[in-house]
Amino acid sequence: xxSGTNGATARTSSEERAVARTExxxxxxxxxxxxxxxxxxGGLRVVTETLPTVRxxxxxxxxxxxxxxxxxxxxxxxxxxxHLLFKGTKRRSALEISAALDAVGGEMNAFTAKEYTCYYARxxxxxxxxxxxxxxxMLTGSLIEASxxxxxxxxxxxxxxxxxxxxxxCVHDLFAExxxxxxxxxxxxxxxxxxxxxxxxxxxARFYKKHYDPTHLVVAAAGNVDHAEVVEQVHAAFxxxxxxxxxxxxxLAPRAGRRAIRTAGKVDLVDRRTEQAHVIxxxxxxxxxxxxxxxxxxxxxxxxxxxxxxxxxEVREKRGLAYSVYSYTSGYADCxxxxxYAGCRPAQVHDVLKICRDELEQVAEHGLTDExxxxxxxxxxxGAVLGLEDTGALxxxxxxxxxxxxxxxxxxxMLANITAVTPDEVRAVARDVLxxxxxxxxxxxxxxxxxxxxxxxxx
Numbered sequence: 001x002x003s004g005t006n007g008a009t010a011r012t013s014s015e016e017r018a019v020a021r022t023e024x025x026x027x028x029x030x031x032x033x034x035x036x037x038x039x040x041x042g043g044l045r046v047v048t049e050t051l052p053t054v055r056x057x058x059x060x061x062x063x064x065x066x067x068x069x070x071x072x073x074x075x076x077x078x079x080x081x082x083h084l085l086f087k088g089t090k091r092r093s094a095l096e097i098s099a100a101l102d103a104v105g106g107e108m109n110a111f112t113a114k115e116y117t118c119y120y121a122r123x124x125x126x127x128x129x130x131x132x133x134x135x136x137x138m139l140t141g142s143l144i145e146a147s148x149x150x151x152x153x154x155x156x157x158x159x160x161x162x163x164x165x166x167x168x169x170c171v172h173d174l175f176a177e178x179x180x181x182x183x184x185x186x187x188x189x190x191x192x193x194x195x196x197x198x199x200x201x202x203x204x205a206r207f208y209k210k211h212y213d214p215t216h217l218v219v220a221a222a223g224n225v226d227h228a229e230v231v232e233q234v235h236a237a238f239x240x241x242x243x244x245x246x247x248x249x250x251x252l253a254p255r256a257g258r259r260a261i262r263t264a265g266k267v268d269l270v271d272r273r274t275e276q277a278h279v280i281x282x283x284x285x286x287x288x289x290x291x292x293x294x295x296x297x298x299x300x301x302x303x304x305x306x307x308x309x310x311x312x313x314e315v316r317e318k319r320g321l322a323y324s325v326y327s328y329t330s331g332y333a334d335c336x337x338x339x340x341y342a343g344c345r346p347a348q349v350h351d352v353l354k355i356c357r358d359e360l361e362q363v364a365e366h367g368l369t370d371e372x373x374x375x376x377x378x379x380x381x382x383g384a385v386l387g388l389e390d391t392g393a394l395x396x397x398x399x400x401x402x403x404x405x406x407x408x409x410x411x412x413x414m415l416a417n418i419t420a421v422t423p424d425e426v427r428a429v430a431r432d433v434l435x436x437x438x439x440x441x442x443x444x445x446x447x448x449x450x451x452x453x454x455x456x457x458x459x
Contacts, residue, residue, distance in 0.1 A: 020231065025408040035398055035408050036227040042244030043215035043251045046231050047398045047408070049222040051391065057223035058395040059131045060120035061139050062403045064218075064252050065211035067191075068114045068184035068332075073198065076191015077207045079112040080149075080156060080199055084208075085119065086110070087148040089141035092134070094148070100134050108134075112189055115255060115332060116403055122392055125224040129233055136237035139217065144208060146201040153196060160190050167278045167443040168324075168343055170270075175280040175441040178268040179261055179337055214238060215249050220399030223391035254406045255333030258287070264437040265458045269451050270444075277346045277444030281356050281457070282339030283436040286429075288331030288404065294417045295425040296329055296338070296433065302368050302376035302426075303327045303359065304340060310359050310372070311340060319355070321348045333404070338433055346444050353457040357438070364434035367427035380418050385411060 026035040028050070037047045067078050087094045101108045106123035108131075119139065121131040163169050173188045180186030190196075221230050238244050261284035286296050304311040304327030315325045322344040330337040340360070344352050368376070387393050388411065401408045438458050446454075 026410050038231045040235055041247045043249035045251050046219045046234050047402050048225050048227045048230050049394050049398050051223050054224055056391050057125050057128045057225055058122045058391040059221045060118050060395050060399050061135055062218040062399045063117040064216040066113050066115040067189040075187045075195040079190050082110045082112045083152045084144050085138045085142045088143050089137050132233045133237055140241035140243045144205045149201040156196050167274050171278040171443045178439050178441045179263045214243050215252050218399055218402045220395050222394035257334040259334045261335050263439050266439040267454050269442045272443050273445050276343045277349045278343050280339045280341050280441045281438050283438045285329050285336035285338035287336050292429045295421045295429045298376045298421045299426050299430055300327045300329050301379050302372040314355050321352050360434045364430050377418055381415050
């Protein structure tokens with residue numbers, strides 16, 4: 001697969017902007033994997049990836065809004081709204097929305113993240129027009145009725161309670177708060193019981209009107225699709241709702257900026273009667289646009305990305321101190337996080353933390369071995385390709401690429417970036433990231449003396 005462009009991109013006048021512009025962003029062999037983008041009048045973007053060898057299509061609509069766009073009082077509004085868009089439009093009731101896809105064996109769902117929201121459906125290729133019509137109707141014509149706001153409030157409170165019952169999940173929210181404080185990125189995507197109880201129908205409706213303008217949306221479809229037909233059907237669906245009336249509107253640009261996370265040596269402990277202690281040791285990482293992210297990916301894979309990784313071998317295989325131990329990165333538009341998670345018996349916390357800290361310091365000082373580099377690059381490359389074996393993953397890639405980067409990267413280019421990482425680049429990023437003083441988040445039943453000793457782990 002090779003990169004390429006085809007089509008005019010100039011934006012010199014209102015007249016030109018009112019005409020749909022189509023570009024070929026990636027050209028696949030024999031048309032397989034070709035990615036095209038059209039910008040419709042009104043600023044709505046449509047991207048597709050063609051895979052004619054399958055009989056399914058995944059269709060999604062991405063909104064440029066996440067929990068980081070909320071004020072403290074609105075925390076949880078993005079996720080609340082995600083639920084409410086399934087609850088009825090001028091044309092369909094909630095039952096009719098769900099029944100439409102059920103009747104053709106389709107799957108429909110949505111997810112909310114810190115920087116975006118996605119609504120998607122996976123259907124047979126012959127049922128794509130139905131999926132386009134239903135999801136477009138939901139995104140443009142939601143009623144957000146007061147009765148549904150009240151009914152769904154209980155559902156979301158139950159979802160928060162379910163998350164609270166899973167400390168292995170909760171500790172990631174705690175780590176974000178530890179590192180980012182009471183900032184939009186540091187607050188939970190679901191909101192809290194207090195903020196969800198305080199959200200009114202008018203507040204949510206205003207949030208919807210502000211953030212679901214077509215200029216904030218990206219439509220993505222992957223599978224056995226014809227780009228021109230998808231564009232025509234999407235245009236008709238949005239035009240029917242009167243959503244493309246601003247003929248000279250331009251798409252919202254990807255998020256930009258740069259921020260420093262200055263947290264170091266902070267310890268947050270939540271005392272909870274659990275069988276295991278759940279811990280995350282971490283520090284500021286890299287923004288998703290940082291050129292060093294490829295080296296960071298190799299580093300994280302070697303440290304805690306698989307059964308042969310350092311942390312898995314040292315903590316689990318050699319000492320049997322934990323069942324689950326891994327490292328991960330979270331990249332946002334302007335900053336990032338790196339963390340090491342482990343779930344272990346409370347009595348083993350300090351041993352686990354010492355091993356993790358020692359391994360991070362060792363890699364920060366000396367980097368990785370050639371064998372670790374080879375395995376990590378292979379793991380990332382293989383995982384990247386295998387993860388794109390279904391239309392849902394392809395839709396996620398092109399939708400997120402358009403929304404978050406404003407561009408598409410071919411699989412070949414992605415693999416080339418991974419294999420081009422050098423030991424010197426890994427040593428440099430290890431020194432910059434792992435050389436920082438870490439912070440620590442813990443959920444578990446630790447006794448007073450154990451809790452007091454946690455500060456030693458980040459000293």
